[in-house]
Amino acid sequence: MRCFISIEIESSIKKAIGDFIEENNLRKNLQQIRWVNPENLHITLAFLGEVAVERIPAVKKIVAEGTLNHHPFTIKLEGLGCFPDIRRPRVVWIGIKDEPELLSVREDINKGLDAAGIFYDKKPFLPHLTIGRVKSPIKIQPEFINKLNFTASFPVQEISLMESNLSPKGASYTVLFSSALGE
């Protein structure tokens, strides 16, 4: 099963991001970008890739143990940017303001994955919310991106283990397990 660990986004925020894309005419202005279907928006903490079905219970336990000692926190979304950078955009994201609890819960889950020998993508973690992926080469003017701004905040109460199913129609995601942050 193709899996990742993520923070799910409140439906009101998903809708606000969908509206933001429409209101700024981004589909028309940036046609080379495939905008993420609002219902698929999420914040990835760790991408695991293929996990054998028999290892899923162990991953659930790691997610539960990793979240236990962390308090609920607030995600503040602010500003837009691109990976790897604006001159060679591949991904368009909304930024996340520094949030120590987000980093420490991620670190604890990763420690659990390391201890159990479960693979995850070890690229440096830059907290972000992907809203679009470049499908064909595009030049984006920095002024265009810089003048767009999306801000919102929402409380995070749980961390989820997700399954990703890829198909020619795009990805679809299913929650396999969610673990509440401690009080």
Ligand code: 2AM
């Ligand atoms: P993202 O966090 O930038 O959106 C499911 O595929 C999720 O895992 C996607 O949201 C994706 O990117 C994230 N992800 C992180 N590393 C990945 C990788 N090496 N391959 C596919 N998805 C990855």
